Amino acid sequence: MVDPEVLEREMRRIFDVCWIYAGHESEVAAAGDFVTRTLCGRRIILCRDSAARIRVFLNVCRHRGAAVCRERSGNARGYQCFYHGWSYDRDGRLDGVPGESSYPASFNRAELGLAQPPHVASYRGFVFVSFNPNALPLADYLAGAKEYLDLVIDQSASGEMEIIRGTQEYTIRANWKLLVENSFDDYHLMSTHKTWLDYMKKSGVAIPKPAKGHVMPAHGVGKALGNGHAVIDNENFRGRPVAKWIPIYGEDAKPEIERIRAELVERLGEARAKRVADTNRNLVIFPNLVVNDGSSVTVRTFHPTAPDRMQVSAWALGPRGESPRARAIRLDSFLTFYGPGGFATPDDVEALESVQEGMSTWREIPWSVMTRGMAKEGEQLNTDELHLREFWIHWARYMHAS
Amino acid sequence: MITRAEVEDFLFHEAALLDAWKLDEWLALLTEDARYRVPSNDSPEGDPASTLFLIADDIDRIRGRVARLKDPHAHAEFPHSRTRRMITNVRIVSPSALGEGRGEGDVVVEANFTVHRFRRDERIGQYVGRYRYRLRATGAGLRIALREAILDSLELGSLGAVSFIL
Numbered sequence: 001m002v003d004p005e006v007l008e009r010e011m012r013r014i015f016d017v018c019w020i021y022a023g024h025e026s027e028v029a030a031a032g033d034f035v036t037r038t039l040c041g042r043r044i045i046l047c048r049d050s051a052a053r054i055r056v057f058l059n060v061c062r063h064r065g066a067a068v069c070r071e072r073s074g075n076a077r078g079y080q081c082f083y084h085g086w087s088y089d090r091d092g093r094l095d096g097v098p099g100e101s102s103y104p105a106s107f108n109r110a111e112l113g114l115a116q117p118p119h120v121a122s123y124r125g126f127v128f129v130s131f132n133p134n135a136l137p138l139a140d141y142l143a144g145a146k147e148y149l150d151l152v153i154d155q156s157a158s159g160e161m162e163i164i165r166g167t168q169e170y171t172i173r174a175n176w177k178l179l180v181e182n183s184f185d186d187y188h189l190m191s192t193h194k195t196w197l198d199y200m201k202k203s204g205v206a207i208p209k210p211a212k213g214h215v216m217p218a219h220g221v222g223k224a225l226g227n228g229h230a231v232i233d234n235e236n237f238r239g240r241p242v243a244k245w246i247p248i249y250g251e252d253a254k255p256e257i258e259r260i261r262a263e264l265v266e267r268l269g270e271a272r273a274k275r276v277a278d279t280n281r282n283l284v285i286f287p288n289l290v291v292n293d294g295s296s297v298t299v300r301t302f303h304p305t306a307p308d309r310m311q312v313s314a315w316a317l318g319p320r321g322e323s324p325r326a327r328a329i330r331l332d333s334f335l336t337f338y339g340p341g342g343f344a345t346p347d348d349v350e351a352l353e354s355v356q357e358g359m360s361t362w363r364e365i366p367w368s369v370m371t372r373g374m375a376k377e378g379e380q381l382n383t384d385e386l387h388l389r390e391f392w393i394h395w396a397r398y399m400h401a402s
Numbered sequence: 403m404i405t406r407a408e409v410e411d412f413l414f415h416e417a418a419l420l421d422a423w424k425l426d427e428w429l430a431l432l433t434e435d436a437r438y439r440v441p442s443n444d445s446p447e448g449d450p451a452s453t454l455f456l457i458a459d460d461i462d463r464i465r466g467r468v469a470r471l472k473d474p475h476a477h478a479e480f481p482h483s484r485t486r487r488m489i490t491n492v493r494i495v496s497p498s499a500l501g502e503g504r505g506e507g508d509v510v511v512e513a514n515f516t517v518h519r520f521r522r523d524e525r526i527g528q529y530v531g532r533y534r535y536r537l538r539a540t541g542a543g544l545r546i547a548l549r550e551a552i553l554d555s556l557e558l559g560s561l562g563a564v565s566f567i568l
Contacts, residue, residue: 072444072556166442166454169557192477195470202466248462316454328451332458340558341440341457343470346478346565 001175001359006399007307014287014398015040019121019128019141021289021301022046022056026125026162026320027073032090035073037313039129039303045069045079045114046127049091054122056129057092057114068114079114088114124153125161126289144225148233148283152293154276155242156319157263163299164331168314168339174352175359176288176304179312180391182348183290183300184222184232184282186382187372190215192351196343199336200238204247207237220280220382222373228286228394230387236278238295238337241330242319243277248336249329256325284387286394291317296334308356314339404509404539410492412537412544413513417487420567425468428567432546433538436461439550440564446552456564471566478565484520485566489513489533507539508547515551517568519561527561529568530554 020039023046027035034047036059043059045068059067061081068079068088078095080087087096092114100107117129121138123146128138139146153161172179182188190197190210201207208217220234239246243261245254264273280294290300297317302310316334318327337344358365370392373384380386419428440457441448450458459467470476491514517529529551536548551568555561 164454165452166445166448168442168454168456169444169559170562171560172562194475195473198473198475199466199470202469203462324451331450331452331454335455335458336463339454339456340561340563341455341565343466346563347476349563350478 001177001356002307002362004307007304009399010304011041013401014395015131015303017130017132017135017398018287019119019130019135019138020287021285021299022120022127022129024125024161024163024299024315024317025054025122025127026160028054030075032075032077033073034069034071034076036067036069036071038311039301040131041303042131043067044117044129047076047090050089054120054127055092055116056120056127057088057116060115061086062094062112062114092116124149141227142285143227143229144223145227145229145231145283145285148225148231148281149291151276151279151281152283152291152297152317154268154272155264155293155297156322157267158319158321160320161297161317162320164316164318164327166316168312170312170340170349171305172302172310172312172349172352173308174310174349174356175307176302176310177391177395178352178355179302179310180284180288180290181388182352183292184230184284184382184387185385186216186220186232186234186282187385188348188351192347193344195347196337199343200246200248205237205239214381215383216381222380222382222384222387224386224390225283228391228398229284230390231281231283232382232387234280234294234382236280236294238280239333240277240280240294241296241326241333249333253325253329256323256329260322260326284391286391292338295337296330298334298338308359404494404537404544406492406494408544409494409509409511409537410489413489413492413511413533413535416546417489421485421487423471423482425471425567429465429468431544432461432464432549433540434461436464436546437548438464438467438567439548440568441550441552443553443555443557456558457568467567476565478563481522483566486518488516488518490515491532509537509539511535511537519566529561529564 028048031048031052034045036045045057045059047055049055059069061068063086066081066083068081078089085098089095094109094112117131118133119130119135218235218237222232224230236244243257245257283291288301292298298314299317300314302312304310318330339345370385370388373380373386438459441455445453471479474480493512495510495512513533519527531553534550537544538547
């Protein structure tokens with residue numbers, strides 16, 4: 001949590017070994033579309049090539065290393081380094097070298113295309129890269145997490161989800177693993193997010209009293225999904241754009257939510273529709289992708305830049321082709337809870353930064369307590385900590401693998 | 403005819419209320435249909451119906467936000483941060499700048515801001531950007547119908563959150 005050597009080991013043994021979320025296919029819709037971002041300490045271009053296939057290139061000129069694309073997003077005919085003017089086509093081939101005749105005969109353009117991670121693959125629109133030549137196939141790596149991505153995607157009548165315009169990018173002064181824990185830690189909800197719950201109640205949302213021995217208003221479980229992925233899977237009490245109306249949405253939103261619900265039942269059948277629309281799932285795909293499907297759907301990924309610092313990128317995900325009214329409800333619902341201006345996320349950030357500061361006492365207090373549910377047989381609750389332990393067990397395996 | 407001096411007096415008064423955390427008095431400056439927005443840094447010109455913002459409140463959520471900020475359980479603002487707002491370059495611009503219909507007597511105003519935020523242990527942030535207001539002339543004076551704070555930084559980055567009224 002505080003040691004730069006541990007972070008360096010994490011970069012080599014986890015971020016360079018696992019499948020890492022690079023972006024969503026919907027962010028680059030057409031041939032030549034690109035977005036640039038930094039992941040695992042590397043600048044990348046996520047783009048569509050001349051045949052509109054998804055590609056990931058390292059955004060590094062093969063001549064000296066400057067960036068070949070310096071815009072956040074757009075559509076490119078090719079990529080050109082401004083330093084000495086080397087240029088590359090949409091497929092990453094080096095196609096222009098000023099004064100090429102001065103290079104020796106051994107100079108070979110074909111060897112100097114834009115570098116690519118050894119593996120790039122998608123699962124239903126979610127694009128991952130792996131810098132590990134020996135990576136498992138993505139589908140095997142995702143293991144039980146696929147079922148939970150399917151649940152998210154099933155809310156779309158078109159069968160596709162898309163990233164909605166607008167990115168929330170912010171830094172948290174805390175170790176990246178604290179955000180993993182926080183993203184599916186329901187034990188903190190009632191105390192950290194009291195003001196959000198109060199707002200919900202005041203707005204007329206029925207928040208049931210927790211059952212005896214429980215701390216949450218509704219039943220939920222924590223589950224391991226294999227390979228370090230885990231989820232909390234909860235009965236909904238907080239409203240969902242697909243498709244459970246709450247008074248905060250406004251009376252005029254009711255028919256739209258009912259229409260969405262009816263479409264869901266028609267398409268998926270009563271049981272599956274209920275599964276999609278009446279449960280909330282916070283999913284962590286090891287090591288650093290969070291897909292929370294609750295008040296809205298958020299896709300969130302984060303990369304450490306120091307032991308006590310991470311950069312977070314968060315997006316809203318919505319069904320491609322949903323009605324403008326449904327889109328507006330979705331985004332409005334997103335903002336009540338999530339993000340740097342929401343009624344909840346800033347308090348999460350405050351908690352994580354406070355924990356990080358507390359870590360300076362690691363000599364006196366070497367352990368955190370993470371044993372909720374550990375002595376129990378059978379079902380683990382969302383407020384137990386099986387899913388957090390699952391993350392940490394896999395973290396330790398990667399870190400100590402020979 | 404509303405003058406720039408009147409608008410400036412109003413904006414400076416609002417800034418003083420916010421810096422003093424007199425949030426109920428600030429609420430009284432808003433119209434019954436007021437909205438408060440902070441766009442995402444990468445989409446400063448978006449529409450909150452189709453673009454993810456950081457904040458896009460209607461009057462109900464503005465009131466909820468104020469109730470939250472007055473509660474010591476709003477952990478990100480407990481204790482309250484200190485803020486100091488510098489508002490300059492105040493201009494009365496064409497109502498059409500907002501691309502929406504306008505109510506009777508509305509005036510659209512833009513201004514630059516720097517909001518310094520201070521928390522303990524030298525956690526300091528500078529929020530720099532521009533405001534877009536739609537102000538309504540009423541019998542009781544100017545009132546805020548729309549208040550948009552558009553940040554200039556390309557990411558929210560180390561500012562971390564917009565947990566106070568920006």
